[in-house]
Amino acid sequence: MLISLIKKECSMWMKSIVFYAYVIILIVFYVSQLEGGELIRKPEPGGDDYGYIYSDDENIIMNGTLKDLVCDFESERDFATYPVGFYKSVTLSEGEREQLASCISRLCKMSREEWEQALVEYSAGYSVEYDELGRETVEEKVPWPIVVPSDMTYEEFEAIMEEVSDIIGPGNNYEKENLKEHAEVKMTYEQALLEYDNILYKDKVSGAYARLFCDYIGIILGLLPVFFGTARVLKDKRSQVKEVVYAKKAGTAAIVCSRYLGIVIMIFLPVLLLSFLPMSKAVFVAKTAGVKVDYLAFVKYAAGWLLPTVLFVTAFSYAITELTEGFLAILAGMVVWFTALFSSVTLQWAGWNLIPRFNSLGEYNLFLYLRPQLVANRIFYTVLALMLLGLTLTVYALKRKGVLKNGKVSENLGS
Amino acid sequence: METEIRLEGVCKYYGKKQALKDVTMTIPSGMFGLLGRNGAGKTTLMKILATLHRADVGKVSVCGVDVKNSAEIRSMTGYLPQDFSMYGNMGVYEAMDYLGTLSGLSKGERKKRIPELLEKVNLSHNYRTKVKAMSGGMRRRLGIAQAILNNPKVLIVDEPTAGLDPEERVRFRNLLCEIAEERIVILSTHIVGDVEATCENIAVLDEGSLKFAGTVEELLNMAEGRIYTAEVSRMELEKIKKDYIVTGMLTKGSMVDVRFVSEEKPFEGAKNCEPNVEDAYLYLMNEKGGETVCL
Numbered sequence: 001m002l003i004s005l006i007k008k009e010c011s012m013w014m015k016s017i018v019f020y021a022y023v024i025i026l027i028v029f030y031v032s033q034l035e036g037g038e039l040i041r042k043p044e045p046g047g048d049d050y051g052y053i054y055s056d057d058e059n060i061i062m063n064g065t066l067k068d069l070v071c072d073f074e075s076e077r078d079f080a081t082y083p084v085g086f087y088k089s090v091t092l093s094e095g096e097r098e099q100l101a102s103c104i105s106r107l108c109k110m111s112r113e114e115w116e117q118a119l120v121e122y123s124a125g126y127s128v129e130y131d132e133l134g135r136e137t138v139e140e141k142v143p144w145p146i147v148v149p150s151d152m153t154y155e156e157f158e159a160i161m162e163e164v165s166d167i168i169g170p171g172n173n174y175e176k177e178n179l180k181e182h183a184e185v186k187m188t189y190e191q192a193l194l195e196y197d198n199i200l201y202k203d204k205v206s207g208a209y210a211r212l213f214c215d216y217i218g219i220i221l222g223l224l225p226v227f228f229g230t231a232r233v234l235k236d237k238r239s240q241v242k243e244v245v246y247a248k249k250a251g252t253a254a255i256v257c258s259r260y261l262g263i264v265i266m267i268f269l270p271v272l273l274l275s276f277l278p279m280s281k282a283v284f285v286a287k288t289a290g291v292k293v294d295y296l297a298f299v300k301y302a303a304g305w306l307l308p309t310v311l312f313v314t315a316f317s318y319a320i321t322e323l324t325e326g327f328l329a330i331l332a333g334m335v336v337w338f339t340a341l342f343s344s345v346t347l348q349w350a351g352w353n354l355i356p357r358f359n360s361l362g363e364y365n366l367f368l369y370l371r372p373q374l375v376a377n378r379i380f381y382t383v384l385a386l387m388l389l390g391l392t393l394t395v396y397a398l399k400r401k402g403v404l405k406n407g408k409v410s411e412n413l414g415s
Numbered sequence: 416m417e418t419e420i421r422l423e424g425v426c427k428y429y430g431k432k433q434a435l436k437d438v439t440m441t442i443p444s445g446m447f448g449l450l451g452r453n454g455a456g457k458t459t460l461m462k463i464l465a466t467l468h469r470a471d472v473g474k475v476s477v478c479g480v481d482v483k484n485s486a487e488i489r490s491m492t493g494y495l496p497q498d499f500s501m502y503g504n505m506g507v508y509e510a511m512d513y514l515g516t517l518s519g520l521s522k523g524e525r526k527k528r529i530p531e532l533l534e535k536v537n538l539s540h541n542y543r544t545k546v547k548a549m550s551g552g553m554r555r556r557l558g559i560a561q562a563i564l565n566n567p568k569v570l571i572v573d574e575p576t577a578g579l580d581p582e583e584r585v586r587f588r589n590l591l592c593e594i595a596e597e598r599i600v601i602l603s604t605h606i607v608g609d610v611e612a613t614c615e616n617i618a619v620l621d622e623g624s625l626k627f628a629g630t631v632e633e634l635l636n637m638a639e640g641r642i643y644t645a646e647v648s649r650m651e652l653e654k655i656k657k658d659y660i661v662t663g664m665l666t667k668g669s670m671v672d673v674r675f676v677s678e679e680k681p682f683e684g685a686k687n688c689e690p691n692v693e694d695a696y697l698y699l700m701n702e703k704g705g706e707t708v709c710l
Contacts (some may be wrong), residue, residue: 012502
């Protein structure tokens with residue numbers, strides 16, 4: 001019965017304006033954001049920009065972190081933190097700022113007056129100029145003066161940074177696992193070549209394109225399924241078919257799951273079909289480079305990366321609409337989407353955010369570094385989706401028995 | 416195997432309002448009419464039988480199965496709600512196919528049964544007609560067809576003829592009578608004519624209480640000798656309206672043929688006549704007051 005009902009749900013969506021609006025938005029979004037994008041090319045020796053990479057050099061990590069900390073301390077009173085994956089601004093008290101200044105002093109073994117004076121001198125000789133293409137040229141008359149002394153061990157540095165992290169609070173950029181992110185350095189030709197080889201032989205080209213595809217498509221999949229969940233529940237209300245369906249033999253699980261899976265299929269199928277476009281690009285690049293492409297890369301990335309988003313957003317809107325029988329889910333979905341979209345720490349980040357980002361073509365090693373948090377994130381949203389589906393099942397079963405009506409215990413119904 | 420529905424001391428509350436008050440009755444096989452004013456508790460009772468509501472107090476069993484066993488009850492009942500509709504952009508066959516799937520019918524069963532039923536309800540030429548393009552009568556016929564998709568032992572039909580034109584109403588009543596062979600059909604209505612034309616057994620609900628349960632003949636017997644007709648002037652009519660329950664009148668120029676209820680011969684010229692179900696119903700609802708008559 002379930003399979004048969006899922007097929008009927010899919011065929012209902014095939015006649016729905018919501019579905020076609022979704023497909024059009026999906027295509028327009030893809031064409032505007034991804035079509036005609038960069039192709040992966042082998043780096044040429046003597047180039048001036050091969051991109052950036054996070055260094056493993058402890059000295060670079062220590063000095064990069066100290067520089068960012070001093071800049072954060074001096075430029076603004078508020079620190080950005082992401083305690084549960086979402087942005088939270090932390091304002092330090094005067095006492096906490098004193099403690100932080102003391103940590104900086106211990107890191108560079110200079111008094112606060114000394115490093116503040118050094119900063120003033122550095123700033124006086126610092127200038128940025130932009131050419132007609134908007135490219136910036138930084139001129140430093142004085143090299144960055146606040147550095148970690150060579151006799152400081154990495155363990156000592158980590159201990160002080162732990163204090164810094166405690167002062168700012170959970171989810172800050174100076175936690176132990178985030179320190180490497182302060183060590184962004186320009187790639188050398190050799191590193192760029194290694195990166196290129198990773199794309200060809202480890203990513204098999206299609207993996208790199210699939211990540212970029214998932215990054216962009218994940219943005220709209222964080223919102224659009226909301227309309228499907230709401231539309232499906234309200235369709236029953238508007239068409240006055242609730243009681244007819246309630247009274248039928250089909251179990252609550254079969255009815256709710258068929259509707260849920262029908263939506264998920266109808267959202268996910270166009271995404272898979274759309275992925276043929278970047279896939280063809282990947283095939284072209286792979287053939288040009290003479291390597292074998294992974295034809296299933298897009299399916300694997302989409303299933304692991306995008307499907308949990310679809311599952312969660314659909315379950316979220318379905319549960320809320322089943323409970324309230326109104327448009328509240330759309331409003332709530334928009335709030336969740338805006339929060340998720342604008343709380344990403346960087347464009348290569350997952351955290352606990354609904355919309356994980358990886359806005360790069362390639363950067364295989366960086367992806368490997370971020371993959372554990374992405375996997376945890378996706379499992380989290382899948383589990384959350386299943387819990388919401390369980391809630392929907394309970395609400396539907398109670399409504400079917402007349403215990404709940406629009407989320408309220410039934411009273412004063414018609415005779 | 417039992418072929419009746421039993422209700423014992425059924426009460427239902429909506430907040431502080433009591434919609435059903437200690438209802439006890441047995442519904443036998445065949446057409447059963449449930450009469451009562453709007454708000455009498457008919458729909459609540461129907462929904463309890465269709466497992467869409469739960470009785471707060473009392474026991475209900477359908478063909479020997481407790482209604483708490485909703486899965487089993489749903490497989491043996493068919494339900495046509497008061498305002499039946501389907502998804503507007505679905506065609507007739509498609510709607511039946513969808514509801515047939517929900518009723519647990521296999522693809523083969525649906526292929527065989529749906530054309531038979533659409534033929535029965537005279538919709539065999541409307542397979543592709545969209546639900547939104549159907550008239551009220553056509554929708555009700557589709558409603559009855561979907562309700563008997565699973566060949567139910569019990570068919571629950573709530574106010575099916577409301578809003579239909581006379582021709583459609585008669586056609587629909589006849590259809591129900593055909594379906595009622597070898598099964599229980601409960602017809603809820605406030606239109607007495609529907610019950611008179613189709614039902615052998617009836618129950619009357621009033622403000623949640625069971626006022627009468629028995630055969631149509633027994634209801635008629637209650638009003639026997641208490642229905643009178645008289646030809647009176649318009650002036651006299653006003654007085655009769657004040658003193659008696661008027662069940663019908665027909666204006667003939669300056670005179671009016673009036674039909675009314677009276678315990679004894681009211682005046683010279685009034686003639687005793689055979690009661691019809693409408694007379695008996697009005698007598699029951701007005702003369703019998705709070706008294707429950709279960710025969």
